[in-house]
Amino acid sequence: MSENxxxxxxxxxxxxxxxxxxxxxxxxxxxxxxxxxxxxxEEGAVVPSTFSLEKNDWLFSSYRELGAHLARGISVxxxxxQLFGNSQDLSKGRQMSNSWGSKxxxxxxxxxxxxxxxxxxxxxxxAAKLRKQESCVLAxxxxxxxxxxxxxxxxxxxxxxKAPIVFLCRNNGWAISLPVTKQxxxxxxxxxxxxxxxxxxxxxxxxxxxxxxxxKKAFEKARQGGGPTLIEALTYRAGPHSTADDPKRYRxxxxxxxxxxxxxxxxxxxxxxxxxxxxxxTRLSKEYETLVSESLARQEAIRPLPxxxxxxxxxYSEMPWNLKEQSDDMLLE
Numbered sequence: 001m002s003e004n005x006x007x008x009x010x011x012x013x014x015x016x017x018x019x020x021x022x023x024x025x026x027x028x029x030x031x032x033x034x035x036x037x038x039x040x041x042e043e044g045a046v047v048p049s050t051f052s053l054e055k056n057d058w059l060f061s062s063y064r065e066l067g068a069h070l071a072r073g074i075s076v077x078x079x080x081x082q083l084f085g086n087s088q089d090l091s092k093g094r095q096m097s098n099s100w101g102s103k104x105x106x107x108x109x110x111x112x113x114x115x116x117x118x119x120x121x122x123x124x125x126x127a128a129k130l131r132k133q134e135s136c137v138l139a140x141x142x143x144x145x146x147x148x149x150x151x152x153x154x155x156x157x158x159x160x161x162k163a164p165i166v167f168l169c170r171n172n173g174w175a176i177s178l179p180v181t182k183q184x185x186x187x188x189x190x191x192x193x194x195x196x197x198x199x200x201x202x203x204x205x206x207x208x209x210x211x212x213x214x215x216k217k218a219f220e221k222a223r224q225g226g227g228p229t230l231i232e233a234l235t236y237r238a239g240p241h242s243t244a245d246d247p248k249r250y251r252x253x254x255x256x257x258x259x260x261x262x263x264x265x266x267x268x269x270x271x272x273x274x275x276x277x278x279x280x281x282t283r284l285s286k287e288y289e290t291l292v293s294e295s296l297a298r299q300e301a302i303r304p305l306p307x308x309x310x311x312x313x314x315x316y317s318e319m320p321w322n323l324k325e326q327s328d329d330m331l332l333e
Contacts, residue, residue, distance in 0.1 A: 004275050010051050010071075010208055011266050011276070012284065014043040017067035018263050019288045020076060023296065024083065028243050032300065033083045037098045039066045041238030042170055044262025045205035047071050048212035049138060049168045049231070052219050056135040058106045058128075060121040062114075063098035064170065064237075065140050072107045074100055076291060080299040085306070088299065092314075093306040106135075115141060115148035118167075122154045125163035125228075136222045137165040138215075144175025146192065147183050155230070159196035162227035166218045167193075169230065170205065172237040177250040193230035205233030206262040209269070236260045 021039050028036040039046070042064060050059065050071040059072050069079065078090060082100055085093030090102060091109060101109030108124075111117045121139040128135045145151050146169065158165050169189050173180050186192055193200025199221075203214045211233055218229035238257050240247050258264070270276035312319060312327045319327070 004270075004273060006051070006212070007209060007266065007270060008275060010048050010212065011263075011270060013051070013071045014047045014067060014208065014263050014266065015284060016076075016288050016291075017043050017047065017070055019285065020070075020079065020292050021066055023292050024080075025239070025243070027296070033097075035097050035243050036083065037063045037242045038239045039064045041236045041257060041261065042172060042205065043067045044208045044266065045168065045170050045211055045233035045235045046140065048208045049166070049215040049233075051212060052215040053136075053138055056106070056133070057219075058108065058121070058124050058135060058137045060108050060110075060117050060124075060137065060139040061100075062110050062117075062140050062142055062145065063096075064142065066098070066100075068140065069100040069107060072102075073105050074102055074107060076295040077299060078102070080295055081302070084299050084302070086299060086302040087304065087306050088302055089306070092310050094311065113148075113150075115145035115150040115154075118145070118148075118150050118154035119157060122158045122161075122163050122165055125158070125165040126161045129161070129164055134223070135164070136219055137163075138168060138219075139165060140168050140170065142175065143169060143171040143173070143180045143183055143189060144178065145169075146189055147175070155193065155196040158228040159193075159198050162198075162225070164222035164225075165228045166215060166222060167228065167230045168215070169232045170235050171232050172235050174237060174241070174247075174251070176241045176245060177247075188232060190230055190232040193228075198228045198230070200230040200232065202232045202234065205235030206260045206265060208262055208266045235262075 024036055025038050027033055046065045047067040050068040061068055079100060081088035083097060095109055096112055099109040101107045118139055121137050125137040171180060171189055175183060188202055190200035190202040201214060203210045205211060214231055218231060236257050309327060312323055
C-alpha cells in the first residue's frame with residue numbers, strides 16, 4: 001500500500017470518528033445516554049498511531065481514543081451499544097462510558113483509575129517477548145497520566161525488560177482543568193523516557209503523517225528487539241474534558257483551535273496531492289452520516305436491556321455464599 005493510500009484510509013477513519021463523536025455528544029446532551037468523553041481535535045494523534053498496528057498486536061487505551069477503536073476494527077454498532085449499555089454491548093453494560101474493547105481484536109477496555117492499565121500493557125508486551133511471539137503493544141495515555149505512579153512503574157518495567165511497547169501520550173495541555181505546566185517541571189513529557197533508558201520523542205499530534213511515520217518507526221524498532229518508545233503527541237482538546245466539564249471556566253483559546261484541526265489539515269494535504277476532492281468529501285460524509293444514524297436507531301431500540309443479575313457473573317467460577325445471598329435479595333426486589 002502506497003503512502004497516499006495509507007493516508008486516505010487514515011483520513012476516512014478520522015472523518016468517521018469526527019462525525020460519530022459529534023453525534024454521540026448531541027444525543028448525550030439530549031439525555032439519551034450517560035456521560036461521554038469527546039475526542040474532537042485529537043483524531044490526528046490516535047488514528048495514525050493505531051493504523052501502525054498488526055493483527056497480533058495489542059491496544060490499550062484510556063477514554064479519548066474513539067478513533068483508535070474504529071481503526072482497530074470495532075464497528076459503529078458496538079461503539080454505540082457500549083454507550084447505551086444494551087444487550088449487544090460486549091462488556092454487558094458493566095463498564096464506564098468510552099470503555100470500548102474486543103477480545104477478538106486484542107483491544108483491551110480501559111480502567112477508570114488514570115494510568116492503571118499501563119503496567120498491565122507492559123506485562124502483555126513482556127510476556128509476548130518471553131514467549132517469542134511476534135506482537136507489540138500500543139498504550140495510550142494523556143498528559144495527566146504522567147503524574148500517576150502507574151506511569152512510572154510501567155516506564156521502568158518497560159525499560160528494564162526492553163518490552164516491545166509504544167507509549168503514545170496525547171498531550172493536549174490539560175488534565176481536565178489542570179494545565180500541563182502544573183503536571184511536570186520537565187521540559188517535555190518525551191524527555192521522561194531517557195530516565196528509564198529508552199527513546200522519547202515529540203511530534204505534532206495534529207499532523208497525521210508525522211504521527212504515522214513516528215509510530216511506524218517505533219513499532220519497527222520494537223519488532224526488531226529495540227525496546228520501547230515514548231511518543232509525545234502535542235495535540236488539542238477542542239471540546240470539554242467530558243460532558244460534565246465546562247472548559248470556558250479555565251481556558252480562553254478555543255477560538256483558535258481550528259488552525260490545528262487534524263481532520264482539516266490532512267484533508268487539505270490530500271487535496272493538494274490530487275488524491276481527494278470536494279466530491280469525495282461530500283459523498284463520504286453523507287455515507288458516514290447515514291451509517292451513524294442507522295446504527296443509532298438500531299442500538300437505541302434494542303430491548304430488553306441486560307438483566308440485572310449479570311452484575312454477579314464472570315467473577316467467580318462458583319458463586320460464593322455471600323454473593324448468592326445478595327443476588328437472591330436483589331431478585332426479590
